[in-house]
Amino acid sequence: MMDLSITTRDLNLWYAKFQALRQVSVEIKHGLITSLIGPSGCGKTTLLRCFNRVNERYGYVTTTGEIRILGKNIYDPDVSLVELRKSVGMVFQRPNPLPLSVYENVVFGLRIHGERHELERARLDEAVEKALSEVGLWDDLKDRLDTKASTLQLEQQQKLCIARLLPLKPEVILLDEPCSALDVDGTRAIEELLFSLKGRYTMLIVTHNMAQARRASDECLYMLLGEIVEHRRTEDLFLHPQDPRTAEYIEGRYG
Amino acid sequence: MTLHGRWEVGGGSRRGAAWSVLFTGATGLATALILAMLAVILVNVAWHGWPALSWRFVTAGTEADMFEVGKAGVFPMIFGTTARVILMTLFVIPVGVTTAIYLHEYAHTTSVLTRVIRTAVANLAGVPSIVFGLFGLGFFIHFLGDRLDLVLHPDNPKPIWGKPALLWASLTLAVMTLPVVIVATEEALRGLSPGLREASLALGATKLQTIWQIVLPNALPGILTGGILAVSRAAGEVAPLLFTGAAYYMAELPRSLTDQFMDLGYHVFVLSTQSPNLEQTRPILYGTVLVLLLLTFALNATAILVRARMRRRQRAAG
Known part of the structure; x- marks a missing residue:
C-alpha cells in the first residue's frame, strides 16, 4: 500500500448557511497526480482550498471534521498556517505572479520564511536556478531574471507560479484549474511539467476539462453536490464507472 | 411599418x-x-x-507696516504655508493609510463598526472648514495643549503648548484632509487584484508580510494620489488656521512647532480687509495671490512628480 499524503475524515464546510462539502472522507496517495472533477459548484475547488486553509480568509466559513497532512490534523489549534502553507503550495486559475522580478518571485517564499543565514545571495541564486530548471524555464529566463514577472507569457507565468513553490520543498501542490487561462500549447506544457514533477510531490488538480483529467492524472475524484461520488484510478473511473451518476457525467449527460 | x-x-x-x-x-x-x-x-x-513679483518680494520679510508697496515681502508666508502643508502630509498619510488598511484588509465589510467608520469618514468630508478650525482650537489647543503645559511646564505661567501654533494648525488640516487620503487609499487597495493577496498568503506569508511587501508597494501610486488631493485641498485653506496657528504679523520666522506662523492665504485676507488704503495695497495683494497660486501648483507638481517617478520605478523593477 502506498503512502498517504492527505486523508480527510467527515469533512464538512459551510459558506454561512450553505453547505458546500458533505462528509468528505478521502485518501490522497503520495507522489501521484489526483484530479478533482465534477460540475460547477460541486465543491471541488472548495475542497482543494481546504488543504491549505486559504478558505478561511473569508470570515463566514465554518469547517468541521479532520484533514491530516503528513500525519497532522491541519485544523488543530496549534497548527501554524505559515508552516502549513510552506508544505502545501497552491497554483491558481489565473497565473498570479507577484508584482516583482522573476528572481524575486522564486525566492519570495525563502525570504519570508528563511533565517538570515539562509538568505545569502549564493544560496538564493542556487535556489532560483534549481527551481526554474525544474519547471523548464531556466534556459529561457536565465538572462532575464530581473524582468518583471507579469511581462512573461501566460504559460511562463504559470510555470513561474509553480517554480516559486519549489524552494519551500512542499509535500503537496494544489492546482486550481491551472490551464484554464492557457491555450492548447500552454496546457500541454503545464501537463508535461506536472508529469515530470510526479513522484516528488503530491499533486491535486481541479479541472473542468474531463479530457485533461483523463490525460494527466493517476487517480480521479468525482464530486457532486459537495459529496465524493467516486474515487478510483483515473483509467478505471473513466472506463468502468461504478456509480451511475459518474457514468452519466463522463458521458456528458450533465455538467 | x-x-x-x-x-x-x-x-x-x-x-x-x-x-x-x-x-x-x-x-x-x-x-x-x-x-x-x-x-x-x-x-x-x-x-x-x-509687476509686484520681484526677487525681493519673494525672499524678504515684511515690516510691521505690511500694506506699503516696497516694504512688503512674502517670504515668511511662503515659509509658513509650505511648512504647514508638509507637516500636515506627514501626519495625514500614515493615519489615513493605516485607517484604510484597517477598513479594507482587516475589518469585516458587514460589521457595524466598519459601517460606522465609513459613515464617519464620509461625514467628516462634508464638515465646513471653519468648524475644523474651531475643533482644532477646542481639542488641540485647549484640551491637548493646556494639559501638556500642565504636565511639562507646571511652573511656567505663559502657555507654550496651549496656544495657536504651527503644530496645531498642521494637525487640524490633517484631520480635515483625512477623508481624502482614506478614500483614495481604499480605492487603491480595492484596485489590486485579489489574486495578488492569495498568491502571497498561499506561499505562507502572514497577513502583515502580505500587506507590507505586496499590497502597500503596489498601492503606493494610489496612496500618493490621495496625498496630492490632500495637499491641493489644504494649501489654500485659511479658515482652519484662523484659530489654530496663523499670525497677523510676526517679526521672525517660526523656530519651533509651537510657534505661530504667517500664511499666504491668511495674508491675502489680512491685506484685503485690514489695509487702511486698499488702492495702495492692491499690487501687493495681487502679488501675494499670485504667489499663493504658484506655490499651490508647485506643491501639487512635486507630489505628481514623485508619483510618476514611483510608477516608473515600479514598472522597471517590479
Missing part, C-alpha cells in the same frame, strides 16, 4: 436629433464657461500680480 421604415429618419427621431444637438451644445457651453472662468481668474491674477 416595414423594418426598413424604422431606420428612416422620421418625425420622432428628428426631434430626438434636435435634442441631441442641443444637449451636446449645452455640455460644450458648460465646459467653455468653466474654462473661461479659470482663464479670467488666472489671467487677471497674473496680469496684475506679475
Whole structure:
C-alpha cells in the first residue's frame, strides 16, 4: 500500500448557511497526480482550498471534521498556517505572479520564511536556478531574471507560479484549474511539467476539462453536490464507472 | 411599418436629433464657461500680480507696516504655508493609510463598526472648514495643549503648548484632509487584484508580510494620489488656521512647532480687509495671490512628480 499524503475524515464546510462539502472522507496517495472533477459548484475547488486553509480568509466559513497532512490534523489549534502553507503550495486559475522580478518571485517564499543565514545571495541564486530548471524555464529566463514577472507569457507565468513553490520543498501542490487561462500549447506544457514533477510531490488538480483529467492524472475524484461520488484510478473511473451518476457525467449527460 | 421604415429618419427621431444637438451644445457651453472662468481668474491674477513679483518680494520679510508697496515681502508666508502643508502630509498619510488598511484588509465589510467608520469618514468630508478650525482650537489647543503645559511646564505661567501654533494648525488640516487620503487609499487597495493577496498568503506569508511587501508597494501610486488631493485641498485653506496657528504679523520666522506662523492665504485676507488704503495695497495683494497660486501648483507638481517617478520605478523593477 502506498503512502498517504492527505486523508480527510467527515469533512464538512459551510459558506454561512450553505453547505458546500458533505462528509468528505478521502485518501490522497503520495507522489501521484489526483484530479478533482465534477460540475460547477460541486465543491471541488472548495475542497482543494481546504488543504491549505486559504478558505478561511473569508470570515463566514465554518469547517468541521479532520484533514491530516503528513500525519497532522491541519485544523488543530496549534497548527501554524505559515508552516502549513510552506508544505502545501497552491497554483491558481489565473497565473498570479507577484508584482516583482522573476528572481524575486522564486525566492519570495525563502525570504519570508528563511533565517538570515539562509538568505545569502549564493544560496538564493542556487535556489532560483534549481527551481526554474525544474519547471523548464531556466534556459529561457536565465538572462532575464530581473524582468518583471507579469511581462512573461501566460504559460511562463504559470510555470513561474509553480517554480516559486519549489524552494519551500512542499509535500503537496494544489492546482486550481491551472490551464484554464492557457491555450492548447500552454496546457500541454503545464501537463508535461506536472508529469515530470510526479513522484516528488503530491499533486491535486481541479479541472473542468474531463479530457485533461483523463490525460494527466493517476487517480480521479468525482464530486457532486459537495459529496465524493467516486474515487478510483483515473483509467478505471473513466472506463468502468461504478456509480451511475459518474457514468452519466463522463458521458456528458450533465455538467 | 416595414423594418426598413424604422431606420428612416422620421418625425420622432428628428426631434430626438434636435435634442441631441442641443444637449451636446449645452455640455460644450458648460465646459467653455468653466474654462473661461479659470482663464479670467488666472489671467487677471497674473496680469496684475506679475509687476509686484520681484526677487525681493519673494525672499524678504515684511515690516510691521505690511500694506506699503516696497516694504512688503512674502517670504515668511511662503515659509509658513509650505511648512504647514508638509507637516500636515506627514501626519495625514500614515493615519489615513493605516485607517484604510484597517477598513479594507482587516475589518469585516458587514460589521457595524466598519459601517460606522465609513459613515464617519464620509461625514467628516462634508464638515465646513471653519468648524475644523474651531475643533482644532477646542481639542488641540485647549484640551491637548493646556494639559501638556500642565504636565511639562507646571511652573511656567505663559502657555507654550496651549496656544495657536504651527503644530496645531498642521494637525487640524490633517484631520480635515483625512477623508481624502482614506478614500483614495481604499480605492487603491480595492484596485489590486485579489489574486495578488492569495498568491502571497498561499506561499505562507502572514497577513502583515502580505500587506507590507505586496499590497502597500503596489498601492503606493494610489496612496500618493490621495496625498496630492490632500495637499491641493489644504494649501489654500485659511479658515482652519484662523484659530489654530496663523499670525497677523510676526517679526521672525517660526523656530519651533509651537510657534505661530504667517500664511499666504491668511495674508491675502489680512491685506484685503485690514489695509487702511486698499488702492495702495492692491499690487501687493495681487502679488501675494499670485504667489499663493504658484506655490499651490508647485506643491501639487512635486507630489505628481514623485508619483510618476514611483510608477516608473515600479514598472522597471517590479
